[in-house]
Amino acid sequence: MAEGEVGQGAERLPDLFESIWKAWEFLETTQEDTNSYTVQKQAIKGLADGEKAIRMINDLTLFSINESIGEVSTTELRYMLVPALMGYFIQKRVTKDRLQLVRTGKAYYEDFLRQCKTYKVAKVSVHIEDDEETSDNRVLPSGPPGMMKMISERESKIQAFKEQKELDARLADLKKYVDQEHVDEEVKRDYYITLLKKWVNIACEDLSGINFEIQMLEVREDSMSEAGARKTEYEKKKPPPMRPFIITKDMIQKQVFGLGYPSIPTLTIEEFYEQKLKDGTFQPPMAGHSMQDWAADPEKDKEDREKEEEEKENKTEADDPEELQKARNWDEWKDEHRRGWGNRQNMG
Incomplete structure (x- = not known):
């Protein structure tokens, strides 16, 4: 079966991915406010195209837990990015139900990281829910639990920053060759795998902020629910209004x-x-x-x-x-x- 031909009318998977990538490039480079109409329009379009792309990827069964990264064709490697891009677009959306929004973004990022971990694309440095294995096997120095956590987080951030700088430099070099009309298959493959590694770091960094935001939003939601319950109880107990005279x-x-x-x-x-x-x-x-x-x-x-x-x-x-x-x-x-x-x- 040809790539992207899965009963989606005139839409093809390569075209959808190209549209998704252009939406990401716009959002990443624009100077407009997040609440602006243009930014929200691009985020909504990216999400709509991303949902279509994910359905096509699933129907085509492009990825399997029994495969290794070497068994995935070069042209299909880029489609592994779609869940990560969906997480990115969701973080750009502005809606009233912020808690549900960030939970959905977290689910997309974790799905992307879980897949990259399965294919051994890169080392995942954050805990993914429902994962039995620990993502970080480094031996930490002895000391109080709080100090150990701080040392671990500091080392992870320093390492991620260095890796991101190296990945950005390598991507810039490879991009020159990928944009050419005739490009070697190995160069294109190296470019996509490097791009996946970069997005692993982005997803890990975003997940750290998302988990903290979810905690804050849950506390706020519980407080509002408690306040609503107290108000309801007060309404039940308060005396009837005084009759005018x-x-x-x-x-x-x-x-x-x-x-x-x-x-x-x-x-x-x-x-x-x-x-x-x-x-x-x-x-x-x-x-x-x-x-x-x-x-x-x-x-x-x-x-x-x-x-x-x-x-x-x-x-x-x-x-x-x-x-x-x-x-x-x-x-x-x-x-x-x-x-x-x-x-x-x-x-x-």
Whole structure:
């Protein structure tokens, strides 16, 4: 069967790969913002072509776990890059569901690395889920676990940086020959294998950031879920909204307003105050004073209160028997009735 002929109409695998590669080149070199329409359009196109290419690769059964890299034809080597390019395009996408996005990108990168590891294309320096073998067999120096991890990560990054510089230089040299009309088969094969090695390093580096981002996004998602659960619980427990009512100055106003709003309760200031006294929201008024007095003339009521306070203070200083008895009674009442016992305003 000819390459790419798998019932996909006019589309062929080489053409799809060429389109995918052009989308990657644009995204890699553009100076436009990631959120821009052009960048998002290229990322979406790369993903759409990549999905078609993967279906064609699977239908053609181009790769098998029983093969070695030497058994893969030179023209088919480049198609091993498709999952890695899909991971790259997904990282460029901007959507609301970021967690699902990075998880999908992680799956594509891991699929690419798993395949490269199977074909022994390059050494994979990151852990791939569901892999039984450890990816790094180097002997680490003894020391605390935290220190060993830091040393390992530092050595891996230094080694990956050196390898990437060497691979980039080699790819630049080989590209000159690959672009020629007549190129030797071995040169083309060397170019594609070097390109695969480069993308192994890219995938490993991106996976490190993806795993960290997933952890942060999962913590954020758990926090939001917990906050939503607390809000739901609060909505269940919070008291019903207070029914609106009209407060009037006196009984005459109550009768007038009550006729206009028969469905809304109407209370005088005195009735409203007495209701609040019963539920413990307000404290009892001073003897001889009422809300009605305050509403009628606030200034006069204030003066009367101050005068009574002054007289009370004078009687206390003079050891007036009646005033002392009132003070004792008040102290006894406070001992038997704790502050806030009658206040149910803020209770659930």
